[in-house]
Amino acid sequence: MAQSRAEEDDYRNKQPMHEQQHGEPKQEDYGYSLYPERSGSKYKQGSIGESLFTFKHKCHIMLQFAMDTSPYAKLLLAAMRTSGCAVHKDRHFSCEDCDGTVSGGFDAATSQIVLCQNNIHQQAHMNRVVTHELIHAFDHCRARVDWFTDFRHLACSEIRAANLSGDCSFVNEVSRFNFGLKEHHQECVRSRALRSILAVRKVSREEAERVVDEVFDSCFRDHAPFGRIPHSKKDAKFAYRDFENRDRYYANL
Numbered sequence: 001m002a003q004s005r006a007e008e009d010d011y012r013n014k015q016p017m018h019e020q021q022h023g024e025p026k027q028e029d030y031g032y033s034l035y036p037e038r039s040g041s042k043y044k045q046g047s048i049g050e051s052l053f054t055f056k057h058k059c060h061i062m063l064q065f066a067m068d069t070s071p072y073a074k075l076l077l078a079a080m081r082t083s084g085c086a087v088h089k090d091r092h093f094s095c096e097d098c099d100g101t102v103s104g105g106f107d108a109a110t111s112q113i114v115l116c117q118n119n120i121h122q123q124a125h126m127n128r129v130v131t132h133e134l135i136h137a138f139d140h141c142r143a144r145v146d147w148f149t150d151f152r153h154l155a156c157s158e159i160r161a162a163n164l165s166g167d168c169s170f171v172n173e174v175s176r177f178n179f180g181l182k183e184h185h186q187e188c189v190r191s192r193a194l195r196s197i198l199a200v201r202k203v204s205r206e207e208a209e210r211v212v213d214e215v216f217d218s219c220f221r222d223h224a225p226f227g228r229i230p231h232s233k234k235d236a237k238f239a240y241r242d243f244e245n246r247d248r249y250y251a252n253l
């Protein structure tokens, strides 16, 4: 299948999905087996009319709340609009049942973000998943990302998503007394990027580590569109305010 998927790994204790096997190589499915509702290349249309009081309904409510209130999501949505890639809730998001190991994914073939309604139960988790996947969508929008064959593009986007989505902030809250904050954040970003890649690509851990290390410095330094690493909601709010002011400034020229 000539499709590709960047995925969002649950932050709970998870193992890589595809350990490299000895003997005959397994066929590459780009992680699609983790998303059983996804088959073929047609995108799924979200429907507001779907039954009430279901996971799907709850997923749609939490998604709307994230889009309306999370400064991370608001900044990314605004940045994509500015870049000519406006995101529409019903077209670009899909709530689906997934494999128990993933919380979300970005389907580059359809430019659609998958939210795993059976694995996301809290608003804070939804906000992080939406932000993480929007960073992939942002990268997909601003550059012609070759998710399929150039492994470095996937690695770079996973590094950026782990660095900028707050995925590693929660861990930092818990561990900041045990580690230097900066070093721990970098280590967290590196290991989360590795885990995400290993979940969707059949490559060895050594190969994944080699590629992540090759692109790490430049991708870790790339904070677009935040302009800084948003370590907290407050940081993200400031980044959003700066972005809006920058827009206003350009509009006045």
Ligand SMILES: [Zn+2]
Pocket: 006, 007, 008, 009, 132, 136, 157, 158, 161, 196
């Ligand atoms: Zn990802």
